[in-house]
Amino acid sequence: MPEVTVKNLAKTFGDNSVLRDVTFTIQDGEFFTLLGASGCGKSTTLNCIAGLEQPTEGSISVGGKPFVDAGAGVFLPPEERNLGMVFQSYALWPHMTIAKNLALPLNIRKVSKDKQKTLIHDALDKVGLADLSGRYPHQLSGGQQQRVALARALVYSPTVLLLDEPLSNLDAKLREQARAWLKRLQEELGITTVYVTHDQEEALALSDRIAVMEGGNMIQIGTPHEIYERPAAPAVAAFVGRCNFFTGRVIGQDGNRYRILLDCSADVVEVESDQHIPASDSVTVAIRPERLEVVPATAAASGVNRLKTQVITGSYVGSRYEYDVRLGNQVVQVLSGRGGLAGEVMLVFEPAEALIFEDRVELPEEQSDLLTIGT
Structure with a gap:
């Protein structure tokens, strides 16, 4: 199964530019996810690969075969691309049985009736x-309909599978089960897969690599571990998982360890980074809620960074406790296994647990909203 190559892809609708110089390569058999908020351009990118949208600029090829080359005037129609696609709505024909839904793409390809029976049985057996096969879509659960849509996309042995938020209509528990099942199936088939979602957990669980998009731009491509642990930009850290951001200024350096004066509280923290950041530069410090330890103010705590804070709210959510604490004029989110904390507490973290970005970012909405609630 071939690799997918997208180069310098751009798409405009009138004066609105929805894709800007998007470039990536998907390896043979890879599960590649386009991740981002609504309107970031991920579905438009997928539709350009499928042939449902014609790019304004750029090129797309699969296995070396050109599908699109805007500069040369090449545009292969969708029916000639041999790609399987599953839509968010599943797009099943309600008046047709499951077998007839699967037969439709085979009829278009003029597959004989005898061969159709074998292909349909094999595709339904995979899911x-x-x-x-004799039931109608309305006689199936949402999870079963999702599997039928996937079987229909697989029945004619496509070179690449395109999935546009196929699990978004399922409830939380069924979605989790379907996610595990889909990953197993993709690995068994070894089919190159392009997946679109706004769900970060889904992306982290399913993907070999993730491309994070924002405003029509691709801002980072990496493995789930790279995206989560080493985000290339504050926007990636904010979108993939939860993250606390603190603006500040570099006031000293010892090797790869920087001393940073925080704007919110005038505390000084130490953070490790391999970047070269000049003294007095404005920076943003980012740290995940689970990387912060929260302890009573009177407890002995080991750690380079120890910050006095005040608990605003605390919630038990089953496997952990979630706290919102006040640090100066900012609210910090913390995940902890320690319950029953109230009043003054200490936040503790090591320099290697935080990240530095060489620019200032606006406080995320959830942190500013919580600050308003907590005052």
Whole structure:
């Protein structure tokens, strides 16, 4: 199964530029996810690969075969690309049985009736629905309909599978089960897959690599571990998982360890970074809620960075406790296994647990909203 190559892709609708110089390569058999908020351009990118949208600029090829080359006037129609696609709505024909839904793409390809029966049975068997071929879509659960849509995309052996938020219509528990099942199926088939979602957990759980998009731009491509642990920009850190941001100024350096004066509280913290950041430069410090330890103010705490804070709210959410604490004029989110904390507490973290970005970012909405609530 071939690799997918997208180069310098751009798309405009009138005066609105929705894709800007998007470039990436998907390896053979890879599960590649386009991740971002609504309107970031991820579905438009997928539709350009599928042939449902024609790019304004750039090129797309699969296995070396050109699908699109805007400069040379090349545009292969969708029906000639042999790509399988599953839409968010599943797009099943309600008046057709499951078998007939799967037969439709085979009829278009003029596959013989005898061969159709074998292909339909095999495709439904892959998704565990071989015994339901005579039912209609309304007689199936949402999870079963999602599997039928996937079977229909696989029935004609596509070179690449395109999935546009296929799990978004499922409830939380079923979605989690479907996610695990989909990952197993993709690995068993070894099919190159392009997946679109705004769900960060889904992206982290399913993907070999993730491309994070914002405002029509691709801002980072990496493995789930790279995206989460080493985000290339504050926007990535903010979107993938939760993150606390603090603006400040560099006031000293010892090797790769920087001393930073925080704007919110006038505390000085130490953070490790391999970047070269001049003294007095404005920076943003980012740290995940689970990387912060919260302890009673009177407890002995080891750690380079120890900050006095005040608990605003605390909640038990099953596997952990979630706290909102006040540090100066800012609210900090903390995840902890320690319950029952109130009043004055200490936040503790090591220099290697935080990240430095060489620019200032606006306080995320959830942190500023919480600050208003907590005052």
